[in-house]
Amino acid sequence: MRLSHHYVVPHVSTGDMLRAAEKSGSDFGMKAKESMDSGELLSDEIIMEMVAERLAESDVVARGFILDGCPRTTHQAEVLAALLAPQTLDLTVDIEVPTAQVMRRLAGRRVCVDCGANYSVSTPPKVNWLCDVCGGEVKQRKDDTEDAIRRRLELYERQTAPLIEWYEGRNQLARVNGIGPPDAVLRRIIRSIEDRRNRGRR
Numbered sequence: 001m002r003l004s005h006h007y008v009v010p011h012v013s014t015g016d017m018l019r020a021a022e023k024s025g026s027d028f029g030m031k032a033k034e035s036m037d038s039g040e041l042l043s044d045e046i047i048m049e050m051v052a053e054r055l056a057e058s059d060v061v062a063r064g065f066i067l068d069g070c071p072r073t074t075h076q077a078e079v080l081a082a083l084l085a086p087q088t089l090d091l092t093v094d095i096e097v098p099t100a101q102v103m104r105r106l107a108g109r110r111v112c113v114d115c116g117a118n119y120s121v122s123t124p125p126k127v128n129w130l131c132d133v134c135g136g137e138v139k140q141r142k143d144d145t146e147d148a149i150r151r152r153l154e155l156y157e158r159q160t161a162p163l164i165e166w167y168e169g170r171n172q173l174a175r176v177n178g179i180g181p182p183d184a185v186l187r188r189i190i191r192s193i194e195d196r197r198n199r200g201r202r
């Protein structure tokens with residue numbers, strides 16, 4: 001999100017799109033909710049259809065995009081490459097965080113059910129688990145329980161980790177250390193993007 005503000009390009013987040021669909025109560029939204037609550041991934045076809053629609057909108061066509069949460073499988077990456085052809089992605093960023101730390105972060109995360117603001121057990125809202133921003137109820141997401149998190153991490157190993165090689169082989173990958181405060185991680189991401197741009201110019 002903050003990266004898209006920095007570069008003034010649209011933030012295309014599959015998570016946001018799915019949560020918006022879920023709120024709308026459409027058939028698609030209900031199906032998405034079921035999958036997310038159980039920690040499963042939606043089928044590649046559904047995800048990529050949603051992404052294809054978004055990438056065809058005029059703001060993205062004019063300014064480019066930062067894609068967040070997709071691709072998660074090499075099949076999604078292939079579909080994405082075909083969607084973008086003859087253009088290609090400038091860069092993918094792998095934010096590296098040790099598994100134990102991912103577990104801790106996700107297990108401690110608490111989210112406002114109304115506006116989506118993020119809190120954690122170590123940084124709760126000021127009053128009684130009510131959102132500082134909107135007064136909504138702040139609680140643990142159903143897909144942030146330890147079981148669901150473990151399932152997500154297993155899925156990640158099986159389906160998403162192979163993407164690192166896929167993009168590395170195409171010279172489109174930057175690895176960024178994801179340990180530390182969000183500001184520090186953001187600065188590292190921006191630095192790796194600038195490095196890549198400068199190399200491209202030479």
Ligand SMILES: [Zn+2]
Pocket residue numbers: 112113114115116117131132133134135136
């Ligand atoms: Zn709120």
